Amino acid sequence: MIRRRTLDVSGLPDIDVSSQEPIWWGQICLCCIEGAMFCILIACYFYFRLSLDMWPPPGTQLPHVAIPTVTLILAIVSCLGSYRASEGAKKNERGAMLRGLLLNLALGCAFLILRGYAWYTLNFNWASDVHGSTVWTILGLHTMDATADLLFTAVLIVALIFGRTGRSMRLAVHVDSVVWYFLVLIWIPLYIVIYWAPRFVGAPA
Amino acid sequence: MTPVTEPPLGEIDDEGERRALERSWRRRPGIAGWFTVTTHQALGKRYIVTAFVFLLIGGVEALFMRLQLARPDNPLIGPDKYNQLFTTHGTTMMFLFAVPMMEGMGVYLVPLMLGTRNVAFPRLNAFGYWMFLFGGIFLYAGFLTNTGPDAGWFAYTPLSGPQFSPGKRVDIWAQMITFTEISALCVATELIATILKMRAPGMSLTRIPMFCWSMLVQSFMVVFAMPAVMVASNIFLLLDRTVGTHFSNAAEGGDPLLYQHVFWFFGHPEVYIIFIPALGMVSSIVETHTRRAIFGYPAMVLSLVSTGFIGFGLWVHHMFATGLPQIGEAYFTAASMMIAVASGVQIFCWIATMWSGRVHMRTPMYFVLGFVFIFVLGGLTGVMLAAIPLDLQVHDTFFVVAHFHYVLIGGALFPLFGAFYHWFPKFTGRMMNDALGKINFWILFVGFNLTFFPMHILGLKGMTRRIYTYPAEMGWGPANALATVGACIILIGGIVFIANALASRVHGEIAGPDPWDGGTLEWAADSPPRNYNFVNLPVATSRYPMWTPPEERVVVTGVRHDRREALVTTLMDAEPPIWPFITALLLGLGLVGATFRFSWYYPAFGATGIGLIGWFWPRRPEGVRS
Numbered sequence: 058m059i060r061r062r063t064l065d066v067s068g069l070p071d072i073d074v075s076s077q078e079p080i081w082w083g084q085i086c087l088c089c090i091e092g093a094m095f096c097i098l099i100a101c102y103f104y105f106r107l108s109l110d111m112w113p114p115p116g117t118q119l120p121h122v123a124i125p126t127v128t129l130i131l132a133i134v135s136c137l138g139s140y141r142a143s144e145g146a147k148k149n150e151r152g153a154m155l156r157g158l159l160l161n162l163a164l165g166c167a168f169l170i171l172r173g174y175a176w177y178t179l180n181f182n183w184a185s186d187v188h189g190s191t192v193w194t195i196l197g198l199h200t201m202d203a204t205a206d207l208l209f210t211a212v213l214i215v216a217l218i219f220g221r222t223g224r225s226m227r228l229a230v231h232v233d234s235v236v237w238y239f240l241v242l243i244w245i246p247l248y249i250v251i252y253w254a255p256r257f258v259g260a261p262a
Numbered sequence: 263m264t265p266v267t268e269p270p271l272g273e274i275d276d277e278g279e280r281r282a283l284e285r286s287w288r289r290r291p292g293i294a295g296w297f298t299v300t301t302h303q304a305l306g307k308r309y310i311v312t313a314f315v316f317l318l319i320g321g322v323e324a325l326f327m328r329l330q331l332a333r334p335d336n337p338l339i340g341p342d343k344y345n346q347l348f349t350t351h352g353t354t355m356m357f358l359f360a361v362p363m364m365e366g367m368g369v370y371l372v373p374l375m376l377g378t379r380n381v382a383f384p385r386l387n388a389f390g391y392w393m394f395l396f397g398g399i400f401l402y403a404g405f406l407t408n409t410g411p412d413a414g415w416f417a418y419t420p421l422s423g424p425q426f427s428p429g430k431r432v433d434i435w436a437q438m439i440t441f442t443e444i445s446a447l448c449v450a451t452e453l454i455a456t457i458l459k460m461r462a463p464g465m466s467l468t469r470i471p472m473f474c475w476s477m478l479v480q481s482f483m484v485v486f487a488m489p490a491v492m493v494a495s496n497i498f499l500l501l502d503r504t505v506g507t508h509f510s511n512a513a514e515g516g517d518p519l520l521y522q523h524v525f526w527f528f529g530h531p532e533v534y535i536i537f538i539p540a541l542g543m544v545s546s547i548v549e550t551h552t553r554r555a556i557f558g559y560p561a562m563v564l565s566l567v568s569t570g571f572i573g574f575g576l577w578v579h580h581m582f583a584t585g586l587p588q589i590g591e592a593y594f595t596a597a598s599m600m601i602a603v604a605s606g607v608q609i610f611c612w613i614a615t616m617w618s619g620r621v622h623m624r625t626p627m628y629f630v631l632g633f634v635f636i637f638v639l640g641g642l643t644g645v646m647l648a649a650i651p652l653d654l655q656v657h658d659t660f661f662v663v664a665h666f667h668y669v670l671i672g673g674a675l676f677p678l679f680g681a682f683y684h685w686f687p688k689f690t691g692r693m694m695n696d697a698l699g700k701i702n703f704w705i706l707f708v709g710f711n712l713t714f715f716p717m718h719i720l721g722l723k724g725m726t727r728r729i730y731t732y733p734a735e736m737g738w739g740p741a742n743a744l745a746t747v748g749a750c751i752i753l754i755g756g757i758v759f760i761a762n763a764l765a766s767r768v769h770g771e772i773a774g775p776d777p778w779d780g781g782t783l784e785w786a787a788d789s790p791p792r793n794y795n796f797v798n799l800p801v802a803t804s805r806y807p808m809w810t811p812p813e814e815r816v817v818v819t820g821v822r823h824d825r826r827e828a829l830v831t832t833l834m835d836a837e838p839p840i841w842p843f844i845t846a847l848l849l850g851l852g853l854v855g856a857t858f859r860f861s862w863y864y865p866a867f868g869a870t871g872i873g874l875i876g877w878f879w880p881r882r883p884e885g886v887r888s
Contacts, residue, residue, distance in 0.1 A: 061272065061815070061816070061817055062271055062272070062815070062816040062817070063272035063274065063798075063816065063817055063819045064463055064801050064818050065818075065819050066463075067821075077459070079382035079383070079455040079456070079458075079459045079460065080382075080383070080455075082382075082454065082458055083382060083386075083451050083452065083454075083455045086450070086451040086455070086485055089486065090447055090451075090485055090489055091489075093485070093486050093489040094489035094490075094493060097489060097490055097524060098497075101493070101509075104517070104520050105516070105517065105520070108517055109515050114515060183505060184505070184506040184508070185514075186508055186515050187511070187514055187516040187517075188515065189508075190501070190507035190508050190509055190516070191509075193507075194497055194501070194507070205871065208871055209874075212875050212878075216879070
């Protein structure tokens with residue numbers, strides 16, 4: 058036994074389902090990494106755009122906006138599911154978490170399926186020209202991120218069904234919603250760039 | 263300085279705590295322990311040792327190049343092998359030595375300096391290490407099978423594109439970047455979270471040790487710079503080469519110049535990613551060996567942060583010879599000169615610290631002084647190169663080679679050697695031999711200047727970089743011979759260092775926890791530190807808690823010792839996990855496969871997803887000890 062001046066922290070909770078947790082900060086860092094990458098791709102898109110007279114190049118259709126706009130609305134609405142799930146996680150309500158995640162998963166999958174359809178109807182691919190390369194890369198990378206997060210959401214749902222509702226599980230639900238907000242938020246400028254920019258910035262007659 | 267409310271005196275069962283912590287933080291024995299270790303000391307040491315091995319390999323490659331250039335018309339190494347040598351040398355030094363070495367020092371030292379038990383994400387840390395190791399092995403597997411990359415360490419298109427570099431050489435380079443980049447991003451993320459959220463109680467922003475500040479700034483630079491190299495190497499270059507996109511194909515609207523922009527948007531901050539941690543090391547060494555609080559702490563921190571910001575606004579000065587608009591060039595000239603202000607502030611602060619302190623001239627201080635000398639020379643040629651007329655004249659000559667070796671070896675390697683001598687007692691529990699250390703310093707210092715100073719003159723005389731030989735009439739022979747002699751002296755210096763380290767590890771004087779009377783918290787832990795670092799987490803009662811009188815120091819109680827736990831953080835898993843290793847292995851296999859066939863990405867990402875699910879699957883209800 059030794060006597061020293063002490064600061065007793067035994068009363069603190071093991072895990073706090075909030076932005077106090079390092080994992081929340083780590084997730085924000087990962088969002089910054091992905092966000093930086095997408096910003097660079099947007100810059101590249103306009104760099105290519107400014108060096109060409111015709112954009113998209115001759116023979117390439119303007120990407121249709123109708124279905125992508127519906128998918129954007131779906132994605133924004135799916136954030137309500139994430140929000141419900143993360144509020145449920147903070148208040149430790151298993152039902153709210155499950156319903157929120159299921160809504161998120163369902164709308165997220167609808168978003169991806171519709172995007173896949175719109176993608177399929179494009180009359181150019183990654184090897185057509187530099188416009189095709191850029192658009193396909195942005196779509197591909199964002200789809201990869203969204204798929205990964207929906208997979209993670211599905212795993213969380215399975216774990217919740219199996220009765221895991223401990224604090225670390227709830228923290229995972231909370232952090233999962235942060236990722237989904239980010240993916241939807243970053244999709245808004247990407248959507249504008251891919252579908253509207255060619256119409257506004259020097260569109261061919 | 264004491265906290266606002268006086269903490270009470272408490273009884274601590276020191277021995278009981280220690281026993282319980284030993285049990286919770288024990289490593290698994292045997293092979294399984296090797297693959298499942300997640301403690302930051304073990305992983306930091308692995309980073310440091312692995313990166314040092316790559317330094318030796320890269321150094322030997324440099325020596326071969328010097329031998330080839332030692333005399334005119336030398337038939338020793340042919341042009342093809344020479345191309346592979348300089349590309350692999352640059353790639354190794356930048357991606358496999360300098361960055362991982364700095365990350366390793368951060369992984370080892372930051373949690374100790376912050377007074378916590380581990381980094382925020384120990385498993386991510388393990389994953390990052392494995393990715394780094396696999397990336398290095400991948401590059402050298404290519405090099406040893408005559409498939410070493412040969413388009414320079416920045417692989418400019420169109421030379422590196424599918425048309426002019428057929429085969430797999432450049433693909434291996436581009437995918438190796440992916441490995442090391444994932445690793446650097448993992449470490450950056452965990453260090454940011456650690457430094458922001460896991461500091462000892464009482465460690466306000468104004469009490470963070472200088473080295474931790476430098477790692478924080480460096481980590482943020484990694485977060486925003488590394489995505490650019492991902493776009494350049496993995497998207498532009500690799501997709502152009504493997505699936506036929508047209509990012510660098512001018513015939514289909516692409517632009518090779520954009521590759522340079524995106525690469526240098528990463529590449530210039532990369533220099534500061536290497537250099538800023540070295541600045542932190544220098545500050546730590548100076549304040550410890552002068553027994554004085556660093557002069558101008560706020561100015562030092564602000565200049566670190568501003569270096570971090572300005573570092574992103576300099577990239578075009580690598581591209582002055584590409585014919586960009588003059589207004590842009592003028593801006594980047596001004597920014598390149600501005601960064602000298604931030605570096606200058608730090609140099610003056612160190613001089614003021616030494617001036618007003620009591621300098622103990624041990625080996626680490628020798629390396630710091632050598633750093634100041636060499637780095638100032640490198641900085642001066644940097645200011646010269648920021649002027650466009652001079653840059654156009656010496657672009658792609660040995661003048662540039664001399665400049666960046668002065669900046670990188672002077673600015674990063676010398677502080678790093680100083681840091682080895684400074685923290686070796688913490689790593690191993692024993693002191694390095696001081697007399698041998700000083701000899702080591704002088705050999706390296708003389709060898710370095712002998713190698714690289716003549717290159718300034720060679721560059722001004724018109725010797726371009728990356729040529730494998732030159733005719734005798736050019737008159738470059740004597741200076742090149744001198745540089746080769748210098749390279750051999752550097753080799754001797756390296757051997758002396760290794761001999762000193764190996765001998766001191768076994769026979770060195772026992773160091774004890776605090777051999778230098780240091781002020782920061784890493785000196786409160788045992789040497790070498792236990793897996794849990796501190797029996798009772800310390801409270802930072804001042805900027806230099808170890809210089810606070812012992813009776814005023816405070817410790818934390820109530821952190822659980824029956825499992826892996828740290829303060830203001832999540833539980834660290836009690837079971838050392840194999841999943842980070844498996845995930846890295848699966849992703850690594852996929853990335854290697856994808857350099858040959860793009861479709862390997864699909865199974866790779868599927869397998870990685872399975873690995874991650876295994877990694878994150880909640881294992882047991884909380885509060886129940888398995």
